[in-house]
Each structure stands twice: as structure tokens, then as C-alpha cells.
Amino acid sequence: MNESASILLVDDDWHLVQSMAEWLREIGHTVHVADCLNGAKASQAEHRFDLVITDLRLRDEDGFELIHHTRQKHPETTVLVMTGYATPDTAIEAIKAGAFDLLTKPLIDDELNLAISRAVSQRDITLENQKLRQRLDSRSGLENILSHDYRMMKIFDVIDSVADARASILITGENGTGKSMIARAIHERSARRGKPFVEVACGALPDNLLESELFGHVKGAFTGASGDRVGKFQLADKGTLFLDEIGTATAAMQVKLLRVLQEFQFEQLGGTQTHSVDTRVILATNEDLSRAVTEGSFRQDLYYRINVVNIVLPSLRERVGDIPLLVDHFLREAAETCDREIEGFDQHAMATLQAYRWPGNVRQLQNVVERAVLLSRENVLTLEDLPPEILGRVADPLASAIPQTAGENTLKPFAMTPASYQNKSLREALEGPEREIILHSLRRHNWNRAATADALEINRTTLYKKMKRLGLDDPRLQFAMEG
Structure with missing residues (x-):
């Protein structure tokens, strides 16, 4: 049986409309009937229909008015037109008015059934496109801004x-x-x-x-x-x-x-x-x-x-947890441009990238990654593929652009902690590592909170509270991580 649809059947021939309605119900559709414009509009105000099947001549009324009304007030509803006086001009006019198809009386059951199936399929495609457009719009303009901070x-x-x-x-x-x-x-x-x-x-x-x-x-x-x-x-x-x-x-x-x-x-x-x-x-x-x-x-x-x-x-040094995400994105772009097979940075190189203060921020990181891909001869990038200023071997000309912490050693690698704890309480200083540990475990367990709590050896209530406090309860994070 074809997929069922909710149908409004409109015709001033009451015997015909009742006969069609009975047959349509027998093959699985939900059918309401009307014999005039006001009755059709009243039904549309009370019920949501997938299809309106209407005659073009409704006593002294014009079926085109119902087409226009449906397109304006109920754009999600598809209109099928039936008439006993079809001409090529009539068909063109009906399609221009917004009808999906025009059928000629007397109607053949198979022809009507096929037209309904096509209209339902078109409705499903339209709804799917709308959902896809909504998903795309949810990140419209943000797709190139990679972050889970x-x-x-x-x-x-x-x-x-x-x-x-x-x-x-x-x-x-x-x-x-x-x-x-x-x-x-x-x-x-x-x-x-x-x-x-x-x-x-x-x-x-x-x-x-x-x-x-x-x-x-x-x-x-x-x-x-x-x-x-x-x-x-x-x-x-x-x-x-x-x-x-x-x-x-x-x-x-x-x-x-x-x-x-x-x-x-x-x-x-x-x-x-x-x-x-x-x-x-x-x-x-x-x-x-x-x-x-x-x-x-x-x-x-x-x-x-x-x-x-x-x-x-x-600044990038304030969102150090985003560095692996950004590096992966820039690596893939650079590798594709250079037609190279690059697996990524090794652990020590990544830790050094996260320990660096990045006075040039994301733009500087992108340049560093592109340079490494261009100059490296290996598939795995190491410390030797990083420029001297990242390794602290030469003075960074941009370093004066950002405040420095006394005694800070940019060579000291760490993977999850901020570059500086200056003017932070103990709780604030620990938020960075705690957030990265929980985030890493959530990713490893495909955002299964129960499994994450078990792996971290804490109860689920504690995990939920920590996720809320650390900004990890935003559902868009999962999308950002997959992107």
C-alpha cells in the first residue's frame, strides 16, 4: 500500500466526492470533504492536510481561489486539481497558480493513486530539504570558526x-x-x-x-x-x-x-x-x-x-584546548593543497604548540602548520618541523605584543593546562585541566555520559554538574567535535 496521506477533497458533485472519499479511505488515506470554498477553508483552518484535491468549478465559485488561498495560508499543503474541462491553457494556469498536477475527469483510480503518490513523495522531499536547510542554517556563517571552548x-x-x-x-x-x-x-x-x-x-x-x-x-x-x-x-x-x-x-x-x-x-x-x-x-x-x-x-x-x-x-593562548582541533583542520587543508599524506604532529610537538603563547593567534598557528607540512619529509611532524621561535631558540619578534609572566618558560610542554596561572585562584587554575580531561573522556566514549562517569570513577550527577559548570553541556559541542 502507498504511504497514507491526509487529504481534503473538494467538489460540488456530492455523490462523486463521497464515492472518491470512500475509495481513498479504503486504500489507507485520511479524507475530509467539502463542496464549496468556505467549507474547504473552514476545514483547512481546523485540520492540517498533506493534499488538497479540488475541482476548478465549484458551482459559481472558482477553484483557483482555493489554490491561491492554500499557497498563501498553508504552503506546506500540496494541491492537485481535477476538471472535466481541461485545456493546455488551463493546465498551465493551474500550475502557475501553485497546483502540483492537473487531472482530467472522469478520473481513473490508478491515475489518481499515482498522482497522490507523486504528490506525497514531493512533500517528503520538500520536508527533507527544509530539515537539511535548517541544519545547515544552524551553523551558517560559523562553519569555519572551529572551537569547543x-x-x-x-x-x-x-x-x-x-x-x-x-x-x-x-x-x-x-x-x-x-x-x-x-x-x-x-x-x-x-x-x-x-x-x-x-x-x-x-x-x-x-x-x-x-x-x-x-x-x-x-x-x-x-x-x-x-x-x-x-x-x-x-x-x-x-x-x-x-x-x-x-x-x-x-x-x-x-x-x-x-x-x-x-x-x-x-x-x-x-x-x-x-x-x-x-x-x-x-x-x-x-x-x-x-x-x-x-x-x-x-x-x-x-x-x-x-x-x-x-x-x-x-586569544588563542586563552583557549589552548582548541589548538588540537585547529591544527587538525589546518593540517588537512595544507596536506590537500600540497597533495601530501600527513598523519599529524607527534605528542611532543603538539605539547609544544599548546605551551606556546601565540602572539599572532590563530593566523600564526595556521602559518606554522602550513610551513611544517611544506618543509617536512615525513608523514609524522615533530619538533624539528616547528620554526625556531616556537621552540624558543630565537627571540620571537611578536612576543612583545602580549604580556609575559615572570619566569615563564615557553619550552615547558603541557597538553591541557593554560599557559599562565597569573591572578587565578586554585579552582580557576584547575578548571582548564579538569575540562580537558572530561572532554577527552566524553569524546572517547562518544558522549555517553554513563560510560564517561564510570571511566572517570565519579557518579553521573557529579559529572553532569561539572559539565554544566565547565560549559560542556552545550549540545553543539558534539557537532563541533565531529567537524
Whole structure:
């Protein structure tokens, strides 16, 4: 027997509709009947139907109205049309209106049964596509941000919360922490994802060129301006504009930015016409803007305007547990690019990678992994495949960019503990190793909590409490670990 369906049968020939309904019930379908538009709409308001099978002529009423009503109010329902006056034009019109198929009276049982089966199959495919799209959307924009650190998980929650907000977002963090990726993730998870995402590195341009880049210019605005040019704000209209290194903007540029962020209006360089845009603005910096405000180098009013939502990205040395996950990802990418078979780093090399302070953060780690894959002649990467600064053999030119702990020895390897315990209580210092031990055991036991508790020789209640305290109870962790 074919898969059963819930069907609304609509025809003004009451004897015909009752006969069809009886036959459809006999072959396993659930059937409701109606003989007019109002009756059909009332049934749809009370019940959910997989299919509506309707005649095009319902006394003085038009079956096309029921097709339109169903497509608008019940888009999950498939419509089959039956008529005794079918023409090629009628069929085309019915399909355009939203009908799945058109059947000609008198109906043959096998023909109707086949049409219902096709419609049910189409419904199943549509539902499966919707579920797949939802699963993809659940990580949309985040698929390239690899982490199982609880701080990053909280940032993912913030991204979900603010994705559709109009308010400006300020992303702060050290160089190489992935500010651009977070900005793009916010865009991709918003209703603007089908519109442009435009990125501008403010620190790469002098003030006059930055103004032209952002707002555009008219012909003759400056030497070399041989024609009108549209700026990034207009290019990002209806989409997102990402302004990186906003801390480098001069005082004059800050005034112009404040106005456009307040009013979303501006004039092109050298022009007099006021342009209005609907552009979502995300800004980023690796500088301490609050200190810049105190020192007078950054406008206080602009700071408050852009700092409505502040996403602070942790450095890589603060999420040392993510290093193996990131290394594995970068290894696979580099090995595929170089057409190499690489198994990975050995234990000592991985411990050294986790002990290093990573002043260049994720970007530096990616470069180190790519270098190792390129230069190594072996399938297993070792300490000898790491650059001298990682091993402490030469001074790291980037080391001054991060605070150092007195007496810290970056050569001292450890696999699960943070690089520094400065200003931490004993409980805080132990959270890192404890989290890594539990996480490792959960992975080893395929996230079976009972087996994990037995392996760790603690009861399940204790395990659940620890998982909640350490941020391991987020179900997305399992997806992140598999990714």
C-alpha cells in the first residue's frame, strides 16, 4: 500500500466526492470533504492536510481561489486539481497558480493513486530539504570558526542574538583572533545574508582616500578623480559593512563616521547630494578604545555609538584546548593543497604548540602548520618541523605584543593546562585541566555520559554538574567535535 496521506477533497458533485472519499479511505488515506470554498477553508483552518484535491468549478465559485488561498495560508499543503474541462491553457494556469498536477475527469483510480503518490513523495522531499536547510542554517556563517571552548560558545550565542539587530557591533581582540570571520558570521546568520558583505581595512588607507573609499566621490573631487565613484556604504546598502582597524581613524574621519552611523546619510567627497542607505555596520579593532577615549585620541560620542554590542574574542593562548582541533583542520587543508599524506604532529610537538603563547593567534598557528607540512619529509611532524621561535631558540619578534609572566618558560610542554596561572585562584587554575580531561573522556566514549562517569570513577550527577559548570553541556559541542 502507498504511504497514507491526509487529504481534503473538494467538489460540488456530492455523490462523486463521497464515492472518491470512500475509495481513498479504503486504500489507507485520511479524507475530509467539502463542496464549496468556505467549507474547504473552514476545514483547512481546523485540520492540517498533506493534499488538497479540488475541482476548478465549484458551482459559481472558482477553484483557483482555493489554490491561491492554500499557497498563501498553508504552503506546506500540496494541491492537485481535477476538471472535466481541461485545456493546455488551463493546465498551465493551474500550475502557475501553485497546483502540483492537473487531472482530467472522469478520473481513473490508478491515475489518481499515482498522482497522490507523486504528490506525497514531493512533500517528503520538500520536508527533507527544509530539515537539511535548517541544519545547515544552524551553523551558517560559523562553519569555519572551529572551537569547543566555552567562551567561544557564548560568543556564538551572542551572534545568534544580535544577527538581525540594526545596532552597530564592535568586535575587539588581538590580531589574528578571527574578527573578520565573526563579522561575516553575523552577516550570514542575519536576514541580510543574501545582500553584500563589504570589508574595509581602515588602517590601510590615508584619510582622504578612506573618505572616498567609504562615501565615494564625484568627478573632479581631487586630482585623478576622472569620474564619479560609489563608496562602500552604498555598495553595502541592504547588506553589511565591516570596518576593520577602526581605532586608526583620524579625528576628522571620526566626525564623518559619527554622522553616518546616527543618520545613515552622507555626501560623496566633493558632492552636495545627500545619500541615504540601509547598511548594517560592524566594526573591529585590536586597540583599547576606552583608553583612547581617556587619552583624547578617540571621540567619546563615537565610542558609545559603535559600542552598543561588544564581542570580545579570546586569544588563542586563552583557549589552548582548541589548538588540537585547529591544527587538525589546518593540517588537512595544507596536506590537500600540497597533495601530501600527513598523519599529524607527534605528542611532543603538539605539547609544544599548546605551551606556546601565540602572539599572532590563530593566523600564526595556521602559518606554522602550513610551513611544517611544506618543509617536512615525513608523514609524522615533530619538533624539528616547528620554526625556531616556537621552540624558543630565537627571540620571537611578536612576543612583545602580549604580556609575559615572570619566569615563564615557553619550552615547558603541557597538553591541557593554560599557559599562565597569573591572578587565578586554585579552582580557576584547575578548571582548564579538569575540562580537558572530561572532554577527552566524553569524546572517547562518544558522549555517553554513563560510560564517561564510570571511566572517570565519579557518579553521573557529579559529572553532569561539572559539565554544566565547565560549559560542556552545550549540545553543539558534539557537532563541533565531529567537524
